Amino acid sequence: RVQDLLRSGRRADLADRFRALMTADVLDRVRAQIVSFQTEERRLDVMRVSAAEAARAQQETLVMTAVIGSILLVALSVWVFTRGVRGRLDTLSDNANRLAANEPLAPLTAGNDEIAELDLTLHQISQRLIEAERLRLGFQADLARRADQLARINETLRQQTQENEMFIHGVSHDLRAPLVNLQGFSRELDHACDDLRERIASSSLAPEARERIERTIDEDIGEALRYLQTAVLRASHIIDALLRLARVGRVEYQRQRVSVQELVQRVIDAMHGSIRARGAQVNVHPLPDVWGDPTALEQVFANLIGNALNYLDPARDGRVEIGTASAPPGVESLQIFYVRDNGLGIPEVGLPRLFQAFQRMHGNVVPGEGIGLALVRRVVERHGGRVWVESAEGEGTTFYLSLPDALAAAPPLPGDAEQIISALERAERPEGPTGGFAGGLGGSSSSDGAGGAGAKGGVRSDRRAAPATGLRPPAGA
Template sequence: MAAPASRPPDLAPATAPRRRAGRPSLRSFLLRPFLLPFTLLLGVGVAVTVGVHRNEDQLRLVSDAQTRMLLLNDLNTQLSVMENGERGYVITGDPDFLAPYREGDAAFRAAVFALHDLSVTDLQRTNLARVQSLVLRWQEDAARPEIAARSDSLAQAAKLVQQGKGRDLLNDARDIMSVMRTNESGRLSAATTASQSTLATVRTLTVGGLLLSLALLLLTAYRVTRTVTHSLNDLNAGATDIAAGQYQRRMPVMPVRELAQLGEQFDIMAAAVQEREQALRESAEALRASNTHLERSNRELEQFAYVASHDLQEPLRTIGSYTELLARRYQGQLDERADQYIAFTTSATQRMKTLIQDLLAYSRVRNAPRATQPVDTAALVRDITADLEQQILSAQAQVTAHGLPVILSNPELMRHVLQNLIGNALKFRDPTRPALVQVSAERTRHAGQDRWVFHVQDNGIGIAPEYHERIFGVFQRLHGMDEYPGSGIGLAVTRSAAEQLGGQLWLDSEPGQGSTFHLALPVVTTPDLPEPTPPQEKHA
């Protein structure tokens, strides 16, 4: 189909230096053009960082100035509160007016202390000290004497007020605070203007630098991508030709060292693919023949097992019948060893009969039709417990069922599964306690799919974890025939039936703790399926 390679793979190393000579590496080819834009971006970043730090300093100055302005306003307010409280007491003589006076005095002192800590100039601290001194003089020379005089008489207090000494002191203090506010307002305005100027400079540098960097980046990216895209298109065209079977195709010379190496590898691969493609065709043909042979062998083996099991029943019935006749007619007439031989033959015949029937059941399950219909699993369990009534009575067992739904499934295969699981639960019971078997179901969601999970739980002898998979094999037994009868094929039939139903079968068990077998079946939606029937029990 494909043309042979024109150059063997072992010639590639000799031509490699010629094709890669003088080629820059891909890293150098991609990064070198971006050096200038990235340097510019770095410069913009440094400038923005410096501007941001400077703006932070300006904003801190603005914040301090605003705080000092608030404290100056608070000083003026508390001074008015103190004056109004003192005047109110002098006029009314009501001691309640002294409370605002004392509170204003405390707040005034706190504001003076805070403002002193935030002061930035010696003049501001000097003015603050002058204000504090004037207010203290007002308290000592006017407020306190007037308050003391008012406690004696209103006329004496009014005489002191008329002298106007206290008013002059407070007016002087207010004038100084007005000057302080004016100065602080100037500092606030200067800090705000400086901050705005810094922000404008940072904004200009950022926008201009980013635009210039972006333009350089776009230009550089365009040139780099154009070169790389052209080279990759050449490689892609060559790879497409090789994929189409043109193994004589050779890659063009690439401008980048790594791409040149890739082209060389494509050339080497072209020759190798041709050989492997031929080998793959031969292997695929052999595999198809093997699969066809295997499928035919499996069908013949299943057919042989079914026919052989079916045909063996007739001679086995004959052997069993004649052995039973010998036992009835000559029991006690021959020696003890002859009776023992007859008993062994009868027992072996019965075991062989059971084995053949199990093989037939296994073959039927493997080839069972996939037809489905609504199956009332609760009614099915009642039928099974009725069939197993003798075994339930002899085991003094209790079988309960609840929450069992009506599902769309194959009734024969469902019977195989549930009857085998319930029968095993009765067979492998713990002799030290009454057997309890519980059958239940729940609707769950697993891997995005709804499914019904049936549980058959018992309190029997249990199964060690290392045997949880082994017991599902054909003819696998964990106990001798003298302990528990059976052919060892029942659970293999059960799992095969579960798989035919499109489900899964597994168990949880520990020795001495009983076993729980789980059957998971996909939910098949169909209209008007009845609801699950109420729970039922079967007692010994």
Template structure:
């Protein structure tokens, strides 16, 4: 022990300060103390415990007694420590670090504590030294777990501070009671262009415009200390150091900041986004207005087209009927005076007028399908197929065609439109099997590729088509066979496609040299009912219709 320490121990022995922080011995301090009689009186020290290490020193700082726990905590290499100077049995690094400061502290106070780390033993020990009448008592306590938690806490705090300051979003914190700004991260410093030292002297209201800060503060309901502030987003105007005002989206949340009940504010500059949204809304309004105008123009054009179609079809059909009537009269009354060439001319006039009449009617139907009112229901198509098969046999009894019709032909759709499409498909199959000696036509339904879809299929073993031109098959007026081979106007399959699209369905075809052609029309199992403006009656397939009892003469 150096001279200064020896002098200090001598002075302490002479003064014999009582064992208490205030210099007096309190009755509560007598609990857990043991007493030993000596020539000079009594010496008091805390009784040994299993958790703490206890070392008793005489007035000169020499060890008089130490329990087993003290020896373990001190990692003392010698077994006999009685009579040794206390700082000699303490690890050297700890003695060098704390001996002088402890001696100075005990000059002013009867009690001194410190926490020391023994790096070699990887331990943390709390030393508490007390003066009493006969010398000193030293209590040692293992605080490794506590110190580890403190270090973890400090590390977590440093990590949180690092996250706060390195966050790319501007963030600042203000006191929930005084409204004073407590901290700001680097992004906030850059965003507002306010130096950090000046930033933390501001009232939070200084960052807002026109008293908006006070209104925001009131909206947070901070009157009750410790009350929760639910996560909150709000659009506010923020003022920068140069006076520029920007629109920002602020997020709020209550935190504890160094013992202060505080509010964490995180913001995002949404000025450009706001301007973009305003521009987008204006563009949308303009587009909606333009769309409404275009829609009205389209409706007007459709009405004009419908009127024009009716006028043309009626006038043209009327003229065709007149021409056909005169040709029939000419063939009937003047046949004796006409030679074979003249009679052939009259026959061609009649055939041409009938063909043009059919094309005009088909074209009118094709144009008006999108305007047809929809009344979807579950349909049984078997009776219609059987009726049309009988009609075909009556029209051409010399042909041998086998019809294979499923017993259950149920689809969901509008009766008029589905019947129209099926008529077109059956007439198409009847026409293209004309050159087969043993022809067959099959009609059936099958599940679709997607759930809730039914596929109507019409197949035949007639003339197929070149698969390379399959994309033209359902286009209006597109024919893959000449009229000399198979007569028609090229509208039948186009009508089938339009009916399918009216039901939100689809159509396609498959062909092979041996099996002929198969046409498929996929229909959803549920179709929304709808109506069209200025809808006109396009075709009726009901048996009780007085105007038309047979399907329109459509053909591919």
């Protein structure tokens, strides 16, 4: 065999064997087999190519089918998703437009995604707006009711004020006539007494009788006439005070920017003689401008400074200070001024009725009717402010008053007084003794420190910033 010969290495025998077989018949058979093999191989190649092409065509068909199916599936999914989301977004947009137009919203969108949460938020906002509108209408109705009540009350007050003024004028007129008569009769009686003295002096009466009659005229009748004239004068002053109080409410203020610095300086210049006579030291800090009637405000400061001078303690050097304090939160449109003295002070029992008319704490010190502070309060309140006092008997007194700041865009009106007073009452005040000069004048106002010394009866205007750490400057700085 050929394989055995090849394994045994007998190549020569193998070659001889092939040469022996190399006959024409054998070659024909071999050639026929080779041709048959090649034919079969080509047939198989054709079959394999056909099968491969068929497989490729089938694969392409499957791929195309899968691609088209996927595209259709994705398109269907997108259509379904877009249809659902777009519808919900349209509902959401419609609800937003309804909310902006203050109209009822469509029902809630189903689901638990962000769109549903946003739609729920819109519905909650709508409910809150409905509730807010309900409250607004309620408040509006309440405000209208209160405005109507206020208008009726104001009209009632106006009528009562007018009636009171008419009553005061009527009473003043009715009282003044008999007072004038009494004053005239007292003068006539005084003249009659003088004439009687002359007649007695020229008469022939005994010296003892003449002396007894003259003593009766001088002591009994003269004293009675003096009491009568004093009472008439006192009653006349009270009537004049009532008329001044009535006029304060009727005067129409000419509101404008007022320089308090210049106003206070004018007041002090007018009181220069009184200041020098009392040997007082008056210190004036920088004072801001305010919005108000200059004439009325000058009367206010004149009254407060005049009281401070009138009620100084003669046992010690008198000091008067005019300055400003910082406004508490909520009343930044106001300027807080103070007038402080180290005078006699006010008894605690007298503080509650201090601003009432015809109330006097030290009636034996300075004559008057006791209406000055009542006028001050009325003027300040008509300016939309407030006046209050801190005092300790034997230490001194500090009057505070709030006035509209000239730099404020809209100065507070008298109708805002309740809110202003409430804010002032809530303001924190520094701890320490109430009122007076318990710890010194404070800050740059002391006349004992550098730059503050001055002769008695002098006036010092301090242009440095006044201490202001609350509703009153700190003491003993």
